[in-house]
Amino acid sequence: MPHGSSLVFNELRLKEELCDAVIRVQNEDFHIHRIILSGCSEYFRCLFTRWSQPRDQVYKIDQASPDIMRLIIKFAYIGSEEVNQQNMEELYIACDFFKVTGLMEACCSFMGDHLSKDNCIDIWQLTETFVSPKLNSEAFHFIVQHFTEICGSFKFLKLSVQQLLKLIKADELLVRDEAIVFEAILCWIDHSPEERTTYISQILPKVRLALMTPEYFTTNVRNNKMVMCNTECQDTVETAQSLLDDGIVSSLGIYHPLACPRLPASILLAIGGWNKNSVAVVANSIEAYDVSTDCWVNVTNTEEETHSNEAVVFLNRSVYCFGDHDGIEPLTRVRRFDLATHTWHKVAQMKTWRWFASITALNGRIYAVGGYDQQNSLRTAECYNPETNHWIMFTSMIERRSQASSTTFQGRVYICGGFDGHGSLSSAEYYSPETKEWTMIANMSVGRYGLGVIAFEEQIYAVGGKNEGTSLNITEAYNPRINSWQTVTPMRRPRCNFGIGVVDGRLFVIGGLNSFTTMSDVESYELNTGEWSEAMSMGISRSGLSCCVISGLTNMADYAAPRHNSLDPPSVLTDLPLYDID
Structure with missing residues (x-):
């Protein structure tokens, strides 16, 4: 709840009394007190003290819509956090630009609490561009935990190859079996085959092929035309085949990358x-x-x-x-x-x-x-x-x-x-x-x-x-x-x-x-x-x-x-599990 002086300053703002500057956004003017905005935003503090002259009265802002600027100014005066699912992404971007730390934290908290299958990819990508490590991690975790439902969506098909690789190589990826991962990859490639077919040699080794059933592996992976036409993929397939033939062997938790179990749900x-x-x-x-x-x-x-x-x-x-x-x-x-x-x-x-x-x-x-x-x-x-x-x-x-x-x-x-x-x-x-x-x-x-x-x-x-x-x-x-x-x-x-x-x-x-x-x-x-x-x-x-x-x-x-693998062995003995894995 805002304290008394905050309410007084906000009332003065609304009445345009004792204001000493105007923020102009798309021909809409916001009369403000520079000292109030400087208190909540590093951007405005620099704007008023270093990037302009004391005689300047009107500051034209192009980096936000009037509705978003109204929310930022209201937050500066009374701490109002009016974040909702319609404005959360636009408000987050504006808060990042204007360095409104408190409201940006409120946006992150709201988005973290309202992650869904529809918005998780957007939020993950957003927090990679406008860095918020905690929310980025939460969004990534949500995606890998709901991969089966998300991997057929249009937003999934629009992922970059780097983003796709990050998802499918994650131990946290929650899938019933690796066939789901392989089929998601085929759908992603099929969305833009001319551009993406060449990526198959990078992507296939990130699939835990040796965790598939032998029948599925033979019918759907080994005999896949795209895989058969790629020499590097054939090397990966032969390695996986040998692991399937020998049975998945693990010694004290050290796995081959193609046979490493993903984390359980x-x-x-x-x-x-x-x-x-x-x-x-x-x-x-x-x-x-x-x-x-x-x-x-x-x-x-x-x-x-x-x-x-x-x-x-x-x-x-x-x-x-x-x-x-x-x-x-x-x-x-x-x-x-x-x-x-x-x-x-x-x-x-x-x-x-x-x-x-x-x-x-x-x-x-x-x-x-x-x-x-x-x-x-x-x-x-x-x-x-x-x-x-x-x-x-x-x-x-x-x-x-x-x-x-x-x-x-x-x-x-x-x-x-x-x-x-x-x-x-x-x-x-x-x-x-x-x-x-x-x-x-x-x-x-x-x-x-x-x-x-x-x-x-x-x-x-x-x-x-x-x-x-x-x-x-x-x-x-x-x-x-x-x-x-x-x-x-x-x-x-x-x-x-x-x-x-x-x-x-x-x-x-x-x-x-x-x-x-x-x-x-x-x-x-x-x-x-x-x-x-x-x-x-x-x-x-x-x-x-x-x-x-x-x-x-x-x-x-x-x-x-x-989840150690044979290409990245544990550095010390104490990193190993207490009990052997059969």
Whole structure:
């Protein structure tokens, strides 16, 4: 809000009182006070003090339209930031020319918040010409994350070869398979074949050809007429063919450029837990699972003190950790790990002491439900708003539950199983923020606590857990449309108090406790086959861990296996991933 003197000066401007100069834009005059414009613009400060004479009264400006100049002058007087999708690019260019730093920052912030498939290429190109590194990086990240939808657009076809190369060689490029990249290249060349055909030898080596299926590679790449007619392309094709024939081989994350996996869209984090059934806490250990390389990477922040984090949730590019335990008693704090800066921050404590609580996120809020207060299993629930850093209590559950598990699905919070202080529960219920009520749903076939519950492919899966001291491998899927559970293929091994997450269309279970010891092994369930299969084990065996899936980060590479290639080997041994990649 502008302060009093700003409003006074602006009123004088509007009344054309005490003004000492006129800015003329396309025959439209703006009466201004030179000292006000000099305060917000380096350009006008130089114009009034160095590039003109004191007797000059009228300054003709050709570098902006009257509407844009009106916005700049209004910002200079009262700090008004009237940026919208219609004027953002023109205003950004004008602010860059006139060096109106504050309004230019507002333009960058607005454009970053309103990136879309229609404007991302325009903004990327704009910020390369009128340099804004942060916004340029955000626009580039948006393009590579939405490449499949963007690569057929007219704006994509108008890219320069340098811009195209920058996109397709990026590890961050998010594509289901490399065939999409190759076909996008063919479309780009076909848009102006006489000019662009010669670029094929530069472009083809940037495609990860050895990641294609052999059938597609042979039919569509090797036999492509343009590729066949280019000697350099033929050399690239032969190299890719040998990699396909031999299988993609990687040694400690060192890949051939034609076979280097791109960064995954999502990465699974495993945080906290207990090691080997003892009081040894591994809570400050964070491992990241890169599904594209089937590899776990240690991303532990060693500066954070050790505690056991019993629940984590990903929200707004941060991981929130709840229910800390130091091996003796519960702690009351909640922490937020900023994935961009790799730093921990304290946030408001929950209103209730909750050990073994169920935590989930819905519509920008975090829900903490049930738990154990060292005396009783709880029915109470509370909700956290990150914008206000404040917790509020909301409607209590129908059942008391600790060591239950929760998830969100179709605007509801579901919670299943748990321990009520007397025995394991087979019951489940959901909370609707609209009605502010809990509703019971059909019971699971078996009562259990320490289970994993997650929404997966239009159903809610309840996996594993413990009943009367015995770890289970049972898996059930709940269909909300018919309010019914169906037993599906059980896990290969029984486990409880494990991590769970959905990555790349597969449901993963991580670590946990069988009937005898903690586990490091991982298995995944694929809906198409209805079968569980082995995945790479963690580096640490642990139970009581929690997992979350992170996505949408501009620094996703910080949490993925390194993408070294054989032409650019790692400089030091410590650059290599903690665990080998098969």
